[in-house]
Amino acid sequence: xxxxxxxxxxxxxxxxxxxxAALRSDRFRQERERDWQRLEAIVAKMERGxxxxxxxxxxxxxxxxxRTVASSLSVARETSLDAATLAYLEGLVQRAWFQVYGPxxxxxxxxxxxxxxxxxxxxxxxxxxxxxALALMVIGTVVGWLLxxxxxxxxxxxxxxxxxxxxxxxxxxxxxSATLFGNAGQDGLSVFAAxxxxxxxxxxxxxxxxxxxxxxxxxxxxxxxxxxxxxxxxLFHGQGLIVDFAAWLSIHGTTELLAILLAGGAGxxxxxxxxxxxxxxxxxxxxxxxxxxxxxxxxxxxxxxIAGMLEGLGRQLxxxxxxxxxxxxxxxxxxxxxxxxxxxxxxxxxxx
Amino acid sequence: MKRALPxxxxxxxxxxxxxxxxxxxxxxxxxxxxxxxxxxxxxxxxLAMVLTTLVLGISAxxxxxxxxxxxxxxxxxxxHAVEFLVIVWIAVxxxxxxxxxxxxxxxxxxxxxxxxITGIRIAARDGGRLSPEMVLARNLLRDIELFLxxxxxxxxxxxxxxxxxxxxxxxxFLCFALFPCFNRDRLRAGDLIAGTWVVEAPRxxxxxxxxxxxxxxxxxxxxxxxxxRFGEAELAVYGEYELQTLERVLRENRPEAxxxxxxxICRKIGWQPGAGDERAFLEAYYTQLRARLxxxxxxxxxxxxxxx
Numbered sequence: 001x002x003x004x005x006x007x008x009x010x011x012x013x014x015x016x017x018x019x020x021a022a023l024r025s026d027r028f029r030q031e032r033e034r035d036w037q038r039l040e041a042i043v044a045k046m047e048r049g050x051x052x053x054x055x056x057x058x059x060x061x062x063x064x065x066x067r068t069v070a071s072s073l074s075v076a077r078e079t080s081l082d083a084a085t086l087a088y089l090e091g092l093v094q095r096a097w098f099q100v101y102g103p104x105x106x107x108x109x110x111x112x113x114x115x116x117x118x119x120x121x122x123x124x125x126x127x128x129x130x131x132x133a134l135a136l137m138v139i140g141t142v143v144g145w146l147l148x149x150x151x152x153x154x155x156x157x158x159x160x161x162x163x164x165x166x167x168x169x170x171x172x173x174x175x176x177s178a179t180l181f182g183n184a185g186q187d188g189l190s191v192f193a194a195x196x197x198x199x200x201x202x203x204x205x206x207x208x209x210x211x212x213x214x215x216x217x218x219x220x221x222x223x224x225x226x227x228x229x230x231x232x233x234x235l236f237h238g239q240g241l242i243v244d245f246a247a248w249l250s251i252h253g254t255t256e257l258l259a260i261l262l263a264g265g266a267g268x269x270x271x272x273x274x275x276x277x278x279x280x281x282x283x284x285x286x287x288x289x290x291x292x293x294x295x296x297x298x299x300x301x302x303x304x305x306i307a308g309m310l311e312g313l314g315r316q317l318x319x320x321x322x323x324x325x326x327x328x329x330x331x332x333x334x335x336x337x338x339x340x341x342x343x344x345x346x347x348x349x350x351x352x
Numbered sequence: 353m354k355r356a357l358p359x360x361x362x363x364x365x366x367x368x369x370x371x372x373x374x375x376x377x378x379x380x381x382x383x384x385x386x387x388x389x390x391x392x393x394x395x396x397x398x399l400a401m402v403l404t405t406l407v408l409g410i411s412a413x414x415x416x417x418x419x420x421x422x423x424x425x426x427x428x429x430x431x432h433a434v435e436f437l438v439i440v441w442i443a444v445x446x447x448x449x450x451x452x453x454x455x456x457x458x459x460x461x462x463x464x465x466x467x468x469i470t471g472i473r474i475a476a477r478d479g480g481r482l483s484p485e486m487v488l489a490r491n492l493l494r495d496i497e498l499f500l501x502x503x504x505x506x507x508x509x510x511x512x513x514x515x516x517x518x519x520x521x522x523x524x525f526l527c528f529a530l531f532p533c534f535n536r537d538r539l540r541a542g543d544l545i546a547g548t549w550v551v552e553a554p555r556x557x558x559x560x561x562x563x564x565x566x567x568x569x570x571x572x573x574x575x576x577x578x579x580x581r582f583g584e585a586e587l588a589v590y591g592e593y594e595l596q597t598l599e600r601v602l603r604e605n606r607p608e609a610x611x612x613x614x615x616x617i618c619r620k621i622g623w624q625p626g627a628g629d630e631r632a633f634l635e636a637y638y639t640q641l642r643a644r645l646x647x648x649x650x651x652x653x654x655x656x657x658x659x660x
Binding site for chain 2: 070079087099205206292
């Protein structure tokens with residue numbers, strides 16, 4: 001047992017004895033430990049979302065403490081070999097950094113910035129892609145029409161079956177007209193509108209999300225969906241109902257088609273930025289375009305909600321063509337004014 | 353901004369530079385952890401959806417029963433109420449699907465409950481602020497990465513004809529699902545678009561200092577009264593790597609490991625290994641080795657390991 005004192009026997013240098021009495025790095029740690037622990041307590045409260053428990057002193061102290069601890073870390077890296085303390089400091093600085101440089105806006109402030117110009121600015125920023133998407137939608141409609149005009153069988157492959165059975169080639173004018181007017185008392189339609197909203201929101205999000213693949217899938221989706229529109233236009237044109245059909249569609253369609261246009265444009269924007277990043281690194285270009293497109297998309301989902309409501313309520317309440325055109329047209333004018341004439345730069349927004 | 357740390361073989365380590373110019377090491381979350389977090393989140397979402405459906409479904413049938421029993425015929429009012437419940441249901445399902453991730457990742461922890469449990473969070477890739485736009489972008493893409501392949505698989509299982517196009521689509525979506533396996537930073541498509549990545553959220557306690565105890569500081573063992581003093585030559589054999597290994601062994605404090613390390617050190621410095629007082633010996637050696645290496649550091653001399 002007690003043989004420890006016997007071994008060794010080498011000359012003991014005085015230096016080591018003095019150093020061993022108290023390491024400088026430990027004195028450094030002991031002097032600052034309280035600051036570290038205070039910062040940890042503040043950060044822990046913030047992480048739990050308990051902002052009310054923070055005193056004014058704590059809030060004021062946070063940035064100061066963060067810098068103190070960050071500089072402690074720098075010093076410790078150069079002077080201390082205590083791995084546990086270093087790891088603790090790295091973790092603490094990282095946690096504090098997430099709080100100090102975390103998302104500063106509340107949801108409310110973000111929404112205010114979003115409606116107060118952020119959304120329309122993002123829409124204007126993707127204007128070239130919007131033009132391309134618009135061209136594609138027109139082409140899709142024309143193609144749908146022409147295909148059906150050539151061979152009515154195309155109608156069945158372009159318009160999803162079971163959508164509403166009476167609207168098929170060869171249906172009489174009365175049958176088709178009945179689908180447009182006189183549904184004021186129909187209750188099931190509100191449910192139909194809500195489910196359609198969910199379906200269209202899905203398509204719009206898909207349009208955006210697939211832009212990731214260099215923009216090709218949104219092109220196809222845009223063309224495919226507007227080809228359906230073209231086919232239906234052809235059907236109603238055949239019975240001389242095209243104006244009534246356009247009115248029936250426009251009451252919510254101006255909002256909805258515009259939303260799909262925006263979604264397709266956003267998808268194209270992401271795809272284009274990745275295919276042609278320009279001077280930037282491709283990852284950076286993708287991130288910038290993605291964030292801009294995401295703002296547009298948040299608006300698109302909102303527009304689809306509005307379109308769903310217009311479809312479920314407006315179309316049933318307004319049962320004549322001029323009124324429907326008026327609602328649809330004013331919605332379109334409203335959107336266009338907001339997107340392209342409303343050029344206020346929101347306060348506190350980061351430069352885009 | 354990011355480069356591999358020089359001395360770590362671990363390829364999940366990255367360095368972020370804070371605006372103060374301090375290099376902060378971050379560890380990317382492993383794919384397994386992220387999958388676990390996702391599974392937890394989906395479990396929570398499905399549970400919430402099922403509960404909502406149950407509550408709304410029961411209310412709807414109650415309303416229908418009430419209308420049928422009391423009045424003996426269908427009332428438009430009751431029908432409207434049921435329809436209203438269906439609309440509420442659709443909206444709630446939509447919110448669960450799209451709002452859940454958004455709401456939680458915008459919070460102060462940057463993590464959904466699943467991520468919180470598995471100890472990870474999202475962060476901006478460039479070391480800047482995590483903005484709402486980023487969170488929005490990365491979650492919009494979740495739709496095609498996650499929900500669409502699932503829907504495709506369900507369609508395939510239900511016996512519908514999954515032709516060549518169906519298989520192509522499935523393969524296409526698998527590309528998205530497996531995207532994190534094909535890049536160094538383990539980004540999924542949404543992370544790429546949003547400029548984010550998923551990192552481990554460290555939570556370490558401040559450990560007690562090993563070198564400030566009476567034994568360590570004085571070099572004197574309480575058990576035997578022996579005083580350990582090591583000479584320059586005896587301390588010069590080891591470097592920082594060995595010091596950190598020794599620190600780990602001391603913190604873990606397993607007797608057999610202590611004995612082994614004690615024996616190895618004694619052999620290395622030419623002492624006769626004894627038994628029974630290993631911890632005091634190792635603490636003293638740790639403190640004096642650290643003192644020596646740290647004073648070297650102040651002079652600008654660093655010794656990485658015993659070969660250095």
